Amino acid sequence: MAGTATAVTISALQINTTIGDYLFIAVNGTDSGPASCSTNTQYQFVLNLTTNEGQQTMALLLAARASGATVTIIGTGACTSGFSTVETLGSIQY
Secondary structure: OOOEEEEEEEEEEEEOOOOOOEEEEEEEOOEEOOOOOOOOOOOOEEEEOOOHHHHHHHHHHHHHHHHOOOEEEEEOOOOOOOOOOOEEEEEEEO
16 A cells, blocks of 8 residues: 655655665654554665656655645655665655
8 A cells, every 4th residue: 555645744865875876755644554564663765766756756845845835745655775674765746
């Protein structure tokens, strides 16, 4: 099952260059039905930044964070972006 965070705000974004090209995403609100692998208590989603889609999605996330807008984030249902405890981001609606 994929996690879905509906009508939430983004509370934190983190890039840790010692880990690699990944953006970690925390939300204010409920992530309903997160993937069973998603056990990280600080971040609900992770985004791989090595693709054009990842870069475009990061720009959207930054705009949403800066404006305080509510968004809906949907995970992929898996923890496949190199982190076994954070669900991979599937899509964002802004």
